[in-house]
Amino acid sequence: MTTPPPNAAAFSCPLPLSTRAEIQIAHGGGGRLTQELIDTIFAPAFRNAALDARHDGAALVLGAGTGKLAFTTDSHVVSPLFFPGGDIGKLAVCGTVNDLAMCGARPRWLSAGFILEEGLPVETLRRVVASMAEAARAAGVEIVTGDTKVVERGKGDGLYVNTAGVGVIERDVAIAPASVRPGDIVLLSGDIGRHGMAILAQREGLAFESPIESDCACLWPAVEALLACGASVHCLRDLTRGGLATATIEIAEAAQVELALDEGAVEVTEPVRGACEILGMDPFYVANEGRFIAIVPEADAEGALAAISSHAHGGPARKIGIVREAKRPRVTLRSVVGVERILDRLSGEQLPRIC
Amino acid sequence: MTTPPPNAAAFSCPLPLSTRAEIQIAHGGGGRLTQELIDTIFAPAFRNAALDARHDGAALVLGAGTGKLAFTTDSHVVSPLFFPGGDIGKLAVCGTVNDLAMCGARPRWLSAGFILEEGLPVETLRRVVASMAEAARAAGVEIVTGDTKVVERGKGDGLYVNTAGVGVIERDVAIAPASVRPGDIVLLSGDIGRHGMAILAQREGLAFESPIESDCACLWPAVEALLACGASVHCLRDLTRGGLATATIEIAEAAQVELALDEGAVEVTEPVRGACEILGMDPFYVANEGRFIAIVPEADAEGALAAISSHAHGGPARKIGIVREAKRPRVTLRSVVGVERILDRLSGEQLPRIC
Numbered sequence: 001m002t003t004p005p006p007n008a009a010a011f012s013c014p015l016p017l018s019t020r021a022e023i024q025i026a027h028g029g030g031g032r033l034t035q036e037l038i039d040t041i042f043a044p045a046f047r048n049a050a051l052d053a054r055h056d057g058a059a060l061v062l063g064a065g066t067g068k069l070a071f072t073t074d075s076h077v078v079s080p081l082f083f084p085g086g087d088i089g090k091l092a093v094c095g096t097v098n099d100l101a102m103c104g105a106r107p108r109w110l111s112a113g114f115i116l117e118e119g120l121p122v123e124t125l126r127r128v129v130a131s132m133a134e135a136a137r138a139a140g141v142e143i144v145t146g147d148t149k150v151v152e153r154g155k156g157d158g159l160y161v162n163t164a165g166v167g168v169i170e171r172d173v174a175i176a177p178a179s180v181r182p183g184d185i186v187l188l189s190g191d192i193g194r195h196g197m198a199i200l201a202q203r204e205g206l207a208f209e210s211p212i213e214s215d216c217a218c219l220w221p222a223v224e225a226l227l228a229c230g231a232s233v234h235c236l237r238d239l240t241r242g243g244l245a246t247a248t249i250e251i252a253e254a255a256q257v258e259l260a261l262d263e264g265a266v267e268v269t270e271p272v273r274g275a276c277e278i279l280g281m282d283p284f285y286v287a288n289e290g291r292f293i294a295i296v297p298e299a300d301a302e303g304a305l306a307a308i309s310s311h312a313h314g315g316p317a318r319k320i321g322i323v324r325e326a327k328r329p330r331v332t333l334r335s336v337v338g339v340e341r342i343l344d345r346l347s348g349e350q351l352p353r354i355c
Numbered sequence: 356m357t358t359p360p361p362n363a364a365a366f367s368c369p370l371p372l373s374t375r376a377e378i379q380i381a382h383g384g385g386g387r388l389t390q391e392l393i394d395t396i397f398a399p400a401f402r403n404a405a406l407d408a409r410h411d412g413a414a415l416v417l418g419a420g421t422g423k424l425a426f427t428t429d430s431h432v433v434s435p436l437f438f439p440g441g442d443i444g445k446l447a448v449c450g451t452v453n454d455l456a457m458c459g460a461r462p463r464w465l466s467a468g469f470i471l472e473e474g475l476p477v478e479t480l481r482r483v484v485a486s487m488a489e490a491a492r493a494a495g496v497e498i499v500t501g502d503t504k505v506v507e508r509g510k511g512d513g514l515y516v517n518t519a520g521v522g523v524i525e526r527d528v529a530i531a532p533a534s535v536r537p538g539d540i541v542l543l544s545g546d547i548g549r550h551g552m553a554i555l556a557q558r559e560g561l562a563f564e565s566p567i568e569s570d571c572a573c574l575w576p577a578v579e580a581l582l583a584c585g586a587s588v589h590c591l592r593d594l595t596r597g598g599l600a601t602a603t604i605e606i607a608e609a610a611q612v613e614l615a616l617d618e619g620a621v622e623v624t625e626p627v628r629g630a631c632e633i634l635g636m637d638p639f640y641v642a643n644e645g646r647f648i649a650i651v652p653e654a655d656a657e658g659a660l661a662a663i664s665s666h667a668h669g670g671p672a673r674k675i676g677i678v679r680e681a682k683r684p685r686v687t688l689r690s691v692v693g694v695e696r697i698l699d700r701l702s703g704e705q706l707p708r709i710c
Contacts, residue, residue, distance in 0.1 A: 023475040028505030041481055042467075042501060045488040050464070050499035058499035060464055062424075062523065067417075069424075073466035073519055077504045109405070109415055111428035112397075113517045115470070120378040126396055133400040144405035144413035146397060147517075149432045150383030151708065157510040162468045162502075164428055164519030168417065353506065 028353075030241025030287075031346035054254055055176055056099040056238065059169060070105030072096060073164040079353045081128065081158055083202045085194070085214030088161060089131035091289060091355060094218050095240070096165040097139045101223040102236045102292065104175040105167030107139060112146040112163055117156030128159060139218040141165070171227055177254030179234040185301040186259060186321040187294045189222060190215065190314030191267040192244050193283035195290070197275045199354045206278075210271045215314055217290030222311035229307035231300035238292040240355060245284040245343045247293060248321075248331045258326035261343075264336040265320040284333070285346055287354045290314070295323065383708075385596025385642075386701035409609055410531055411454040411593065414524060425460030427451060428519040434708045436483065436513055438557045440549075440569030443516060444486035446644060446710060449573050450595070451520040452494045456578040457591040457647065459530040460522030462494060467501040467518055472511030483514060494573040496520070526582055532609030534589040540656040541614060541676040542649045544577060545570070545669030546622040547599050548638035550645070552630045554709045561633075565626045570669055572645030577666035584662035586655035593647040595710060600639040600698045602648060603676075603686045613681035616698075619691040620675040639688070640701055642709045645669070650678065 026033040043051065050058035057072030076092045086094075093110065100107040112132065116125065136143050194215040201212055219238060226233060235255075237247045244266065248259045268276075268283045276283050290313050296304045301319060308317040331343040381388040398406065405413035412427030431447045441449075448465065455462040467487065471480065491498050553569040555561075574593060581588060590610075592602045599621065603614045623631075623638045631638045645668050651659045656674060663672040686698040 020477055023471045023473060023477060023480065023505055025473050025505050025507065028471065028503055034503060037503060041477075041484055042503075045484045046467070046491070046498040046501075048497040048499060050497065051501075058464065058466075060499065060521070062417075062422075069417075069521070071464055071466060071521055072500050073468045073517070074502045075468040075470050075504045075517060077470060077506050109413065109426055111413075111426060111519045112401070113428045113430040113468075113519070115430050115432060115515055116378045116382065118378060118380050122375055122378060122396075125378065129396055129400045136401070142403040142405065143401040144403060144415065145427050146401075146406075147429045148383055148389060148392060148397075149430045149515075149708075149710075150378055150380050151432050151512060151515075152380065154509060155512040157506060160470055160506075160515070162428070162430060162517035162519075164466045164468070164517075166415070166424070166426055166521060353504075355504075 025352045026348045030246055033347065053176060056102040059103060068169040070100050070103035070167040070169055072099040073162065074099065075160060075162040076355060077160050077353050078199065078355050079157060080202055081124065083214055084198050084211055086216035087128060087131050088159065089128035090135045091216055092161045092163040093132050093135035093139060094216050094289060095355060096163040097141060098219045098238045100165050100167035101220040102238050103167065103169065104171065104173040104227060104233065105169045107141045107165055107167045107220055109166045110136065110141050110143045110163050112143050112161060114148045115156055115160040116148065116150045117158050118150055118153045120158050125159065139220060173233060175233055175236050177235055177251045180251060180255040180257055180295050180323055181234065182257060182323050182325040183298055184234055184295050184323040185298050185319055186261065187296065187301065187305055187308060187317050188266060188320045189292050189308050189312045189317045191269050192239065192288055192291055193268055193272040193276060193286040195288050196286035196351050196354050197272050200279065200351060201275060208271055208275060212271050212275060215288050215290035217313045219290065219292055222308050225307040225311050226294060226304055229303050231296050231304040233294060233296055235295040236292055239288040241287050242346060243285045243287055245331065246345060249343060249345055252329040252331050256329050258324040258329065259321055259331045260324050261321035261331065261333045263333050265318050267315060284343065287351065289355065380707045381703045384701065385601055388702065408531060411457040414458060423524040425455050425458035425522040425524055427454040428517065429454065430515060430517040431710060432515050432708050433554065433710050434512060435557055436479065438569055439553050439566055441571035442483060442486050443514065444483040445490045446571055447516045447518045448487050448490035448494060449571050449644060450710060451518040452496060453574045453593045455520050455522035456575040457593050458522065458524065459526065459528040459582060459588065460524045462496045462520055462522045462575055464521045465491065465496050465498045465518050467498050467516060469503045470511055470515040471503065471505045472513050473505055473508045475513050480514065494575060528588060530588055530591050532590055532606045535606060535610040535612055535650050535678055536589065537612060537678050537680040538653055539589055539650045539678040540653050540674055541616065542651065542656065542660055542663060542672050543621060543675045544647050544663050544667045544672045546624050547594065547643055547646055548623055548627040548631060548641040550643050551641035551706050551709050552627050555634060555706060556630060563626055563630060567626050567630060570643050570645035572668045574645060574647050577663050580662040580666050581649060581659055584658050586651050586659040588649060588651055590650040591647055594643040596642050597701060598640045598642055600686065601700060604698060604700055607684040607686050611684050613679040613684065614676055614686045615679050616676035616686060616688045618688050620673050639698065642706065644710065
């Protein structure tokens with residue numbers, strides 16, 4: 001019998017939600033507690049086929065012969081509102097555009113719902129709105145409808161913004177965890193960990209020799225190139241809250257497979273690696289806002305890599321792992337010295353309010 | 356020269372937004388300051404045809420021969436979360452369903468974005484979600500995608516929820532202020548003032564002999580019957596923030612006409628009238644969440660009245676006014692004793708956080 005790592009049980013087996021009385025910060029972290037909230041409260045109440053697919057957005061069928069739409073939403077509560085490489089406005093547009101892209105949908109229209117705190121400088125709102133407009137233009141989407149509410153001082157935090165998005169699924173694709181097959185290759189579009197560490201460095205007032213900029217970017221051009229290259233795309237996922245580890249765990253569980261990743265193939269820049277070491281963070285769990293994984297058949301992997309790399313940010317895309325049959329779904333990570341470990345969902349909150 | 360009413364200038368000519376430094380509660384009230392925010396910040400930045408139409412939702416054209424979609428969003432910050440006749444969950448579903456209905460669109464799909472405050476009782480979330488699910492079932496819509504964020508204690512107020520909605524415009528309609536013509540008739544679907552006064556009575560701990568229940572309800576069945584009856588529907592508008600007065604002023608300004616309303620034709624129940632008198636409110640400016648006006652040609656008015664009344668709440672529907680040509684767009688209200696006055700936009704905030 002081996003000794004379990006200290007506190008492993010405490011972290012990996014939190015109380016079920018039914019025995020918790022109050023919402024905790026970690027319920028918004030994208031990890032185990034967020035999943036529990038979805039499983040025990042939202043999914044049973046709202047049950048329908050689109051929601052049950054558990055993707056970044058819903059695929060909607062208008063009627064016979066009319067094609068499919070994608071529909072998604074994200075609220076943004078990032079703190080601070082402005083950070084190296086972006087701000088809450090750019091983040092809100094890119095985040096929703098990226099969720100549509102992950103459905104294989106061309107992003108077309110966004111809504112914008114603002115919750116403003118009394119006393120917010122009008123100039124701050126103006127800067128955020130200008131940033132949203134610029135990001136929308138760059139992504140080729142229109143912000144076509146909106147809403148503004150104002151809450152009293154101390155009932156908000158400057159500015160929260162919700163963006164919902166509608167996109168058009170133009171090709172006959174089945175991009176979903178259920179399409180993932182053993183033998184498929186896992187591709188990653190660039191380096192990881194920048195967004196979360198940029199926010200954290202800004203928030204903590206840390207100064208590094210090379211400042212870390214968020215990777216916040218619109219992923220549709222890379223996805224459009226990928227779809228156009230003829231590769232059969234089985235699954236796409238952007239690596240937001242919970243990072244690469246959480247995204248791959250969600251896919252492994254939904255597809256009932258093992259994703260075997262190769263740590264040495266995953267690029268983490270030196271500034272991000274250094275900041276993670278100082279702050280005790282694991283870059284595999286740090287949020288990104290402009291990176292995604294694509295899972296494709298082995299025969300299509302080289303073409304897919306070239307297509308993604310033609311529009312990728314943060315370096316060429318890389319093969320980072322393969323899909324294996326598995327009795328129990330899991331994600332394994334082989335280190336550079338050949339040791340294999342299992343990646344598990346975070347139960348707590350690593351970085352609150354990073355998006 | 357007549358003497359202006361005291362303080363009229365101070366109330367009717369607030370400083371333009373460019374000279375204000377901070378967001379005020381009234382920027383979220385749906386009155387003059389909200390309009391200023393839209394005109395000076397959102398509309399110039401996001402400019403596009405759908406947004407410029409200034410309707411409750413955007414009409415989207417997918418492509419040649421594919422029909423039109425409606426898309427809308429609302430954030431909900433109502434306080435308290437639960438009130439006589441409804442709660443924030445029912446309000447969020449009905450509010451977005453109603454905005455789609457006002458575009459003449461069959462409501463189909465909703466998103467739900469939650470911003471939860473750390474410490475919110477899980478049981479509160481469960482009740483709100485159950486109420487949303489029930490309202491969605493009753494309205495025939497599916498909640499197909501969602502998002503949850505958690506903010507620290509003191510950075511929210513229990514629970515805010517954004518709903519965005521997508522509907523299908525099944526008939527070839529042009530429901531918009533631009534379609535309104537002199538000679539058209541203004542129809543109102545029921546009594547006014549209940550939602551705002553229900554919230555205010557609850558918030559202030561006022562007990563009336565007959566408690567006031569919110570009129571919160573889904574308006575699609577009445578709109579569907581109206582569209583099906585063959586009436587040519589020129590404009591629809593639900594009477595939310597700012598009430599009947601603000602809704603009609605917006606239409607008069609957009610259509611460049613006068614709406615001449617008859618005060619005696621507008622039903623205000625005794626409990627609402629009494630509460631308004633005690634609290635110094637004008638029921639024409641109080642928010643409703645289940646009432647709308649329809650503007651139709653005179654020849655179609657009787658048929659339209661019957662169709663709306665067959666599904667109206669708080670009701671029968673009534674003719675409350677006519678559309679007249681006007682050099683300056685305005686809304687006039689003829690009192691029961693025959694005195695005519697002009698309804699003006701509120702510059703301040705009458706009832707913060709009623710939706």
